Amino acid sequence: DIQMTQSPSTLSASVGDRVTITCRASQNINSWLAWYQQRPGKAPKLLIYKASSLESGVPSRFSGSESGTEFTLTISSLQPDDFATYYCQQYNNYSYTFGQGTKLQIK
Amino acid sequence: QVHLVESGGGVVQPGRSLRLSCAASGFSFSSYGMHWVRQAPGKGLERVAVIWYDGSNKYYGDSVKGRFTISRDNSKNTLYLQMNSLRDEDSAVYYCARDAVAGNGIDVWGQGTTVTVSS
Numbered sequence: 001d002i003q004m005t006q007s008p009s010t011l012s013a014s015v016g017d018r019v020t021i022t023c024r025a026s027q028n029i030n031s032w033l034a035w036y037q038q039r040p041g042k043a044p045k046l047l048i049y050k051a052s053s054l055e056s057g058v059p060s061r062f063s064g065s066e067s068g069t070e071f072t073l074t075i076s077s078l079q080p081d082d083f084a085t086y087y088c089q090q091y092n093n094y095s096y097t098f099g100q101g102t103k104l105q106i107k
Numbered sequence: 108q109v110h111l112v113e114s115g116g117g118v119v120q121p122g123r124s125l126r127l128s129c130a131a132s133g134f135s136f137s138s139y140g141m142h143w144v145r146q147a148p149g150k151g152l153e154r155v156a157v158i159w160y161d162g163s164n165k166y167y168g169d170s171v172k173g174r175f176t177i178s179r180d181n182s183k184n185t186l187y188l189q190m191n192s193l194r195d196e197d198s199a200v201y202y203c204a205r206d207a208v209a210g211n212g213i214d215v216w217g218q219g220t221t222v223t224v225s226s
Contacts, residue, residue: 034212043216
């Protein structure tokens, strides 16, 4: 099975900061990677698909990139609404593995 | 408007069964693959099962293989998850979710239904 290692598990930042979250795949996933945002008590929301494509309606301060098996979610200037938990997910094969999640909290 | 509404959750004893349903509306249900994803209290997301748009293929997570069955009725726009031999560790919020077309991730999620396995 493909394993997804996400880091950090917790991130403290302030409004206006630029933050990055990283996900590393245990093998090649051919850019089949998505990022989701989840607020407490709510369902996840798709932000990025195919490693770097922005889902419709998602603010442009969110971006995704890749380098080999390492994937990065960047939020260019944190807004109050962005404090939530973020998950990566590979969908190269049928297991659709999620990363462990990164909780982004206010410093 | 696209909607997924789960139902069927509740409290059940270990070893018993439960069937979850997910009613879809606002899109052509029969054209999309569908997932069940769960989240145990305070934990991360785990994809439980996926079914192809026409029901021809199904894949399960290792933790539920042989105990859970995903199915769909395209005439009723409904997705199901039959859960047998339930264990304490199956306690979670279960989300029904739509597989986006052309490899675009999972783009629509229901609000979730809670399953608690407890004696």
